Amino acid sequence: MAILVCPSLVQEHAKYANELLQYFVEKGRTLYGPEFLVYNTHSMLHIASDAENFGCLENCSAFMFENYLQTLKRMVRSGRNPLIQVAKRLEETPKVQKISTRAQDCAYILSEGKCCEVLQVSDKEERVLCRVYSKPYPLFASPCMSFLIGAYKFNQINTIIKWIPRSELTKHAIKINIEERTQIFLSVLHEF
Structure with a gap:
């Protein structure tokens, strides 16, 4: 699915x-x-x-x-003119997507094999300070490689903190801490 x-x-x-x-x-x-x-x-x-x-x-x-x-x-x-009210x-x-630093909303898939969590948003929201995770390893390999559905496992040792353009934050993810230095990123596949 x-x-x-x-x-x-x-x-x-x-x-x-x-x-x-x-x-x-x-x-x-x-x-x-x-x-x-x-x-x-x-x-x-x-x-x-x-x-x-x-x-x-x-x-x-x-x-x-x-x-x-x-x-x-x-x-x-009220019950009067509901369609007009909606x-x-x-x-x-507001039509602009708000970038959040809250733990439950700050994770993104950047590109193949890289994910990030937003730490700080600049005043103009043109750039965001992120912890960028690289060098993923699969969460599972069967029945398919987890990378196929956007499921990545990272060791926090393979991270850097840097400013990136807001425009790169296009694919939301769910970040789960499973051990002290191990994180899982699961791509949100059904964004509306």
Whole structure:
């Protein structure tokens, strides 16, 4: 699913994702018997072709709209003219992405094999001071190399602190500390 939800990965690895889903369904039947093969399980065999046809699963799923309903409800303050109220609240919403230094929001994938955490934002927000992690090693190697879905493991020894342009912070990540000097970065694949 991590492959199928990301537009760039779908283009390159849809066939591989399909093979993994077929393997999952076959092994599920072996482990849990024929009753495992319900309609929802069978549908998984077609989801890779849907993702390939539409660009990714996000383009043919209603989940993002269902999830966004709570946000829309908060924009309506009375029962009168709800559509106009939502439109006005959306116009009031700032369009610029805010860079955060909070631990839960400060991680990014910079480029292949490099990640960073934001430590400080300059006054004009044109540059950010980051701890840049390099020399990743895989989080897992099976069923595929973790780098394929944007999962990296780093040792903090391989870091430098430097100012980088804000424009390089395009791909959010989740950073997890697993040991004193070891961090995991997981790419957020389904940003809206």
